Amino acid sequence: xxxxxxxxxxxxxxxxxxxxxxxxxxxxxxxxxxxxxxxxxxxxxxxxxxxxxxxxxxxxxxxxxxxxxxxxxxxxxxxxxxxxxxxxxxxxxxxxxxxxxxxxxxxxxxxxxxxxxxxxxxxxxxxxxxxxxxxxxxxxxxxxxxxxxxxxxxxxxxxxxxxxxxxxxxxxxxxxxxxxxxxxxxxxxxxxxxxxxxxxxxxxxxxxxxxxxxxxxxxxxxxxxxxxxxxxxxxxxxxxxxxxxxxxxxxxxxxxxxxxxxxxxxxxxxxxxxxxxxxxxxxxxxxxxxxxxxxxxxxxxxxxxxxxxxxxxxxxxxxxxxxxxxxxxxxxxxxxxxxxxxxxxxxx
Numbered sequence: 353x354x355x356x357x358x359x360x361x362x363x364x365x366x367x368x369x370x371x372x373x374x375x376x377x378x379x380x381x382x383x384x385x386x387x388x389x390x391x392x393x394x395x396x397x398x399x400x401x402x403x404x405x406x407x408x409x410x411x412x413x414x415x416x417x418x419x420x421x422x423x424x425x426x427x428x429x430x431x432x433x434x435x436x437x438x439x440x441x442x443x444x445x446x447x448x449x450x451x452x453x454x455x456x457x458x459x460x461x462x463x464x465x466x467x468x469x470x471x472x473x474x475x476x477x478x479x480x481x482x483x484x485x486x487x488x489x490x491x492x493x494x495x496x497x498x499x500x501x502x503x504x505x506x507x508x509x510x511x512x513x514x515x516x517x518x519x520x521x522x523x524x525x526x527x528x529x530x531x532x533x534x535x536x537x538x539x540x541x542x543x544x545x546x547x548x549x550x551x552x553x554x555x556x557x558x559x560x561x562x563x564x565x566x567x568x569x570x571x572x573x574x575x576x577x578x579x580x581x582x583x584x585x586x587x588x589x590x591x592x593x594x595x596x597x598x599x600x601x602x603x604x605x606x607x608x609x610x611x612x613x614x615x616x617x618x619x620x621x622x623x624x625x626x627x628x629x630x631x632x633x634x635x636x637x638x639x640x641x642x643x644x645x646x647x648x649x650x651x652x653x654x655x656x657x658x659x660x661x662x663x664x665x666x667x668x669x670x671x672x673x674x675x676x677x678x679x680x681x682x683x684x685x686x687x688x689x690x691x692x693x694x695x696x697x698x699x700x
Contacts, residue, residue, distance in 0.1 A: 362556060564583040
C-alpha cells in the first residue's frame with residue numbers, strides 16, 4: 353500500500369503535469385516490454401517495438417531493459433523533472449547526474465551485471481552511451497506514437513481540470529478513483545510494498561501516463577520533489593495513429609460536413625457528449641454520431657470516466673482547426689498523420 357500524506361499547504365501546491373513526460377513513458381514502456389501485463393492493450397505495440405529495437409546500436413536495448421527491469425525498482429535518475437521539456441532536455445539531465453548518485457541509485461536494481469559497473473562509477477564513456485541508448489529507445493518505442501500519447505494525456509487532463517473546477521483540490525483527488533483513493537488527508541493506492549510519503553508542504557506533481565499500468569509509480573528518494581505517475585484510460589487500439597493517404601481522405605470527407613465541422617469546433621476546449629449537444633444545438637444521438645466520426649478520423653479522442661465521456665482534440669484535430677482559421681471559411685486542408693512503422697526487443 354502507498355500512502356501519500358497531505359497538509360493544507362500540500363493541497364494548494366498539488367498540480368497535474370502539463371503533458372506526458374517522454375522519459376517516464378520510455379522507462380515505463382521498457383518495464384512493459386519485459387513482462388506480459390496488459391496484453392490486450394500493449395501486445396500490438398510490443399510486437400512493433402521489438403522489431404524496431406533490432407535497429408538500435410549494439411547493447412543499447414539490453415542496457416535500457418536492464419536499467420528498467422519488468423518487475424522491480426529502477427533508478428530515479430532515469431526520470432529527471434527536465435524530461436517534461438523533451439527527451440533531449442531529459443537526457444542532458446541524466447548525463448549531468450553526479451557519480452555518487454549514479455552509484456547509490458543503481459544499487460536498487462536486483463542484479464548489477466559487471467558490464468554496468470563503469471556506469472555506476474560515473475565513467476564518461478558509459479554515461480554518454482546511456483544517453484545515446486535513451487534517445488535511441490525513445491526514437492523507436494515512443495516517438496512513433498507520441499501524437500496518440502499526447503492526445504490521451506490531454507483527454508485525461510481535461511477530466512482532471514473539470515474535477516478541479518467543480519470541487520477544488522479535494523475534487524481533483526477524489527476524481528482519481530479507482531487508481532488513487534482520497535481519504536483526507538491521505539491519498540492511497542495499491543503498491544508492491546508498504547510505503548508512506550510525507551509531502552511536508554512541498555505539494556505533489558501528478559503525471560498522467562499511457563505506459564503506467566494499473567498501479568501508480570513514485571520516486572524512491574524521499575528528498576526529491578514528490579512525484580506520482582498514474583495511468584490514463586486507453587483502449588486496446590490506443591497506439592493506432594491517424595490514417596494517411598486515401599484512407600485519411602475518405603475519413604475526412606465524412607467529417608467535413610457542416611454538422612461535423614461545427615462539432616469539431618465545439619470540442620476545441622473539451623466537453624462531454626451532453627455539453628456537445630447543447631453547444632451545437634444538435635440532438636444528443638446526432639452529436640454522439642458526429643463525435644464518433646471525428647474520433648475515427650483521428651481528430652478527437654474520447655475518455656470515459658464512470659458514466660461520462662469527455663472529448664478533446666488530438667494534435668491533428670487542432671492542426672485542422674488552425675488551418676481552417678488560416679485559410680478562411682470554405683477552405684479546408686486534408687492533414688495526413690504519421691504512419692506507424694513496425695517496432696522492438698530488450699535485455700537478455
